[in-house]
Each structure stands twice: as C-alpha cells, then as structure tokens.
Amino acid sequence: xxxxxxxxxxxxxxxxxxxxxLLSALSVLWLKPQEEQAHALIEQYQAKNFPLEALRExxxxxxxxxxxxxxxxAAFQIKEVYGDGLPAKGEHIRDLSTSEILxxxxxxxxxxxxxxxxxxxxxxxxxxPELSEWTVFVGYGLTLSRPGLxxxxxxxxxxxxxxxxxxxxxxxxxxxxxxxLGASREEVELILQVVEAILGPDRVKSAWxxxxxxx
Numbered sequence: 001x002x003x004x005x006x007x008x009x010x011x012x013x014x015x016x017x018x019x020x021x022l023l024s025a026l027s028v029l030w031l032k033p034q035e036e037q038a039h040a041l042i043e044q045y046q047a048k049n050f051p052l053e054a055l056r057e058x059x060x061x062x063x064x065x066x067x068x069x070x071x072x073x074a075a076f077q078i079k080e081v082y083g084d085g086l087p088a089k090g091e092h093i094r095d096l097s098t099s100e101i102l103x104x105x106x107x108x109x110x111x112x113x114x115x116x117x118x119x120x121x122x123x124x125x126x127x128x129p130e131l132s133e134w135t136v137f138v139g140y141g142l143t144l145s146r147p148g149l150x151x152x153x154x155x156x157x158x159x160x161x162x163x164x165x166x167x168x169x170x171x172x173x174x175x176x177x178x179x180x181l182g183a184s185r186e187e188v189e190l191i192l193q194v195v196e197a198i199l200g201p202d203r204v205k206s207a208w209x210x211x212x213x214x215x
Contacts, residue, residue, distance in 0.1 A: 003029070003198050004041065006198070007021065007022070007025050007194065007198075010190070014190060017190060018050075019054065020156070020187065022041055022044060023157065024157055025198060027062060027157045028160050028199070029041065030066070030070050030077075031070060033073045039077055042055070053148040054149050054153075056087065057148040059071055061144060061154060061157065061158075064138075065167075089148055101137055102136060102141055104141050104145045105137055105145065108140040108144060109136055111180065112140075112155070114180055120173075151182070152178055152181040155178035156188065157191075158174040159175060163192060164195055172214070175188065175210065189211070192208060
C-alpha cells in the first residue's frame, strides 16, 4: 500500500478531519525534497477547496523545526500545483515593532507552557541566551502567532515533524502544548497515526510510548 493510499484510508475513517490529516501528512512528507506523494496530496487539498491560507502557514512554519530548505521546497511544490507562489497574508514584518513581536511571542509561549513557562525560560537562558530569545521572537512571536492557522493545529504539526525526526525533549513539550491550546487527545493520536502511515510503526514507537505516558 502506498503512502497516499494509507493516508486515504485514515481520511475515510475520519472524513470530517481530512484537512487536518492532509496538512499533517504534508508536514512530514515535506521533510524530503521533491517528494512526489506530497505533490499528490497538495493536488488533493486543492481539489477539496480547502483554504490556501492554511496550506501556506503549514509550509512556512516548517522552517522552525526543519530549516528554510524544507519550507522552500514546500513552497515550490505548492506553486507547481496552484500555479503561483504563496500569497502574502497582509501583515508585513516591517509593520511590526520588535516589542510587538516579543510581546505576542511571550504571550503565546506562556499559553503553550502554562505553569512551566518560567522554568522553561530560565533553563533556556542558562543553555543559550540567544536561543532563548530566538525561541520567543522568531518561534512564537514571528511565526507561530501568525493568523491563518489555529494554534492547536500548529502544535499538532510540530508534533508530526518532531515525531518523524525523533526529538523527544521537544516532542514532549509540543504534545502538552497541543493539549493546552485545545487539541483533543483523539487529534493527537490521529497525527501519530498519520506519521506512522508515512514512516512505519518502528519510527513512531517511541513517540507513541511518550504519548501514552502523558495521556
């Protein structure tokens, strides 16, 4: 069974969550350059008339955990299907002050980590003051707080990529972040099913084990 067939089977079991399934699958498939099955899923996304805005935001945020090259490859594939590049969302970075970006970054980080946010900030500052600031400014302020995609979906797509990459420390945080922003347990498990359909059960075994401990 091909990856596309496996994803389609999941969609048939959860037809009301097709957009979420397609975007999470693309988040994983875009980790590999010029993946043909990603191209096919973009075509399926377009055929369903799902919002291009959500597809754009999913592609853009990928650079946080997979690098600019992954987001650029995603943008190239989207252009091949839609015939144009990713549309601007209207808010230009030059229109935002540094304090505005930092403030909304701190706000979102606090919402994701809740009672553990001060501990997180202290730990990151000890490890690397620069990375601590970049996490807030670039990660939460500039990227994850953008409109166009629900916060809990952004966290779920982070879960998908981190599970695929096997980064347990960060995965644990985003499991909890997804729940804190309103994702259901069923949605978290659906995302893991998607990753498993693409990479196979062995690659996702540790992620499932961590999730069951959290759940």
